[in-house]
Amino acid sequence: MSVVVIGAGLGGLRTAEALRRHGCPDPITMVGAESHAPYDRxxxxxxxLRGTVDDTTLPxxxxxxxxxxxxxxxxxxxxTARRRVRLDDGTELGYESLVLATGAVPxxxxxxxxxxxxxxxRTIDDALRLRTAVERSRRLVVVGGGFVGCEVAASARLLGAEVDLVEVLPAPLARVLGPIGSQLVTDLLVEQGVHVRGNTGVAEVTGDGAVAGLRLQDGTELATTEVVLGLGVVPDLDWLAGSGVETGDGIVCDAVGRTTAPDVWAVGDAAAWHHPLAGxxxxxxxxxxxxxxxAVVGRAVATGEADEPADVPYFWSDVFDTKIQALGFVDPADDVHVASPGGRTVLVYSRSGRLTALVGFSAARHVMRLRSAVADRAPVEEVLALLAA
Ligand SMILES: Cc1cc2nc3c(=O)[nH]c(=O)nc-3n(C[C@H](O)[C@H](O)[C@H](O)COP(=O)(O)OP(=O)(O)OC[C@H]3O[C@@H](n4cnc5c(N)ncnc54)[C@H](O)[C@@H]3O)c2cc1C
Known part of the structure; x- marks a missing residue:
């Protein structure tokens, strides 16, 4: 048997490790579009971006x-009929199992x-280039207030830059956290001197060959030679067209990472798995x-056995010194309650009286112990009582 992994990022590396951990004895070939060994994003x-690390290669x-x-x-x-992948140098790789771990592009x-x-x-080269540019210009405009945009704004500020963050919605992260969470993040940014400009977008980019400035829809003119676009990412899946691997917003997968083509699996940012908690x-x-x-796909390919992965999504983000941590599917349309355990802030999201998600602001101790409450959709009053105790 031979295994081919496309994408040499976190998902590709962790899949290879899991294959070996579960006893796969066969050749593994990993193909990565970047010139680097797998690294952490x-x-x-x-x-x-803050200048304390230059190399994030995964051990x-x-x-x-x-x-x-x-x-x-x-x-x-x-x-998929001939079980072959074509590469950009014209060569082909045969496979018995194929894992797609191609991430996404901005x-x-x-x-x-x-x-x-x-x-x-998105890449280490992007980050190092941006750091050099910000160190030189001490000026940055960030367009888009998602997690990447907020983190870039904070880190550029820590580099001593004057930073504007432009967001078409009323405030950064409004689409992700809803108004209360997005106000908390806005406060973190504004307190440290980031100029947050909500409810406006870019009307015009000035400059000939290089950016010289932006005119915003509200008429504001921002002079800058450096702009970061933080507009989210999309998987780049055109190369799979006609292959029998179905794609939509990501590679269509079942609850253990099987795609619609035989012995082809997908993991990570490129993959849309059926999620039991979301249904x-x-x-x-x-x-x-x-x-x-x-871990699931590596084991499944190596042993033929597959268990669905952990059912509660988790992510974190660092904005200045604040660690934002989220458990569950955060939906701004849900009811949002504010809890203050131990003086920290935890946003408690619920629907029809049942817990759907938690977002903590430097409140790891309070959030992480409630993982099973999120998985079980516990009554929100019980969760609020626990957080108040
Ligand atoms: C700047 C940044 C900050 C982040 N911060 C956080 C955070 O704080 N918390 C959190 O939970 N998550 C965070 N994430 C998300 C997390 O890093 C990603 O979920 C993770 O890297 C995705 O791993 P992946 O293997 O699916 O894709 P990637 O890491 O993107 O790796 C995919 C690799 O495949 C390559 N590739 C693509 N197409 C092809 C092809 N056709 N042939 C060969 N190779 C190909 C790409 O070049 C890339 O190297 C962050 C991501 C970024 C970019």
Missing amino acids: PPLTKAV ADLAELGVDLRTGRRATGLD RTLPAFAGLDGVHVV RRVRLEHWTNVVDQA
């Missing part, structure tokens, strides 16, 4: 694992196309989710 907008001995890593190579076509805006000074942050397919972009899914 969460530090890119945190320690790397792993690929030779010891018996993984043939092909970096700087992209998969460009898949023939969205951009046509108005910024081809201009110098426009950044996204539908969801594509998550969380570090822990990738690790959990890779």
Whole structure:
């Protein structure tokens, strides 16, 4: 048997490790479009951008694992009938099992196309380039107030830059956390001097060959030579067209990572697994989710046995010194209650009186012990009483 893993990021590496852990004796070939060995992305907008870390390579001995890593190579076509993957150098790889772990790529805006000074942050190269640019210019405009945008704004501020954050919704993270959570994050940013500009978007980009400034829809003019687009990510799956691997918002998978093609599996940001707690397919972009899914798929391919992964999604984000941690499916349309255990803030989300999610602000101790309450959809009054005790 031979296993081919497409994508040499967190999901690809963790899958290879799980394959070996579960006794897979067969050759594993891992193909990665980047020139780097697998590395970690969460530090890119945190320690790397703040200048305290330059290298986030994930600790792993690929030779010891018996993984043939092909970096700087992209998969460009898949023939599931012949069980072959085509690479961008024209070569083909045969497989008996194939794991797709290709992540996602940042969205951009046509108005910024081809201009110098426009950044996204998905790769270590992006992060190092942005850090150099911000250290030089001491000025940054972040367009888009999702987690990446907020973390970039905070880290650039810590580098001493003057930072504007532009968000088309009323405030950063409004779409993710709802108004109460997004106000808390806005306060964190504003207290540290980030100029948060909500309810407005980019009307015009000025500059010839390089960004010189932005005019916002509310008429504000912002001079800057450096802009970060934090507009979310989408999986790049065009190369799978016609292969029999069904895609939509991500690669369509069952609850253990099987795609619609035989012996083809998918994990991580690229994959939309059926999620038992949600009762539908969801594509998550969380570090822990990738690790959990890779463990399931590695074992399934190695042994033929598969268990559904942990049922409560978890993610974290660092904005300045505040660690935001979320358990469950956070839906801004749910009821939101504010609890203050031990002087920390925990947002408690509920629907029809049942707990759906928790978001803590530097409140790890209070949030993490309630994982089973989220899984069981505990009565929200009980959860609020626990947090008040
Ligand atoms: C800046 C940043 C900060 C983050 N912070 C947090 C955080 O604080 N908390 C949290 O929970 N999560 C965070 N995440 C999310 C987390 O890092 C991702 O969920 C995780 O990296 C996804 O792993 P993956 O293996 O699915 O994809 P990736 O890590 O993106 O790896 C996919 C790899 O596949 C390669 N590839 C793509 N297409 C092909 C192809 N056709 N052929 C070959 N190779 C290909 C890509 O180049 C890439 O190297 C962050 C992500 C980013 C970018």
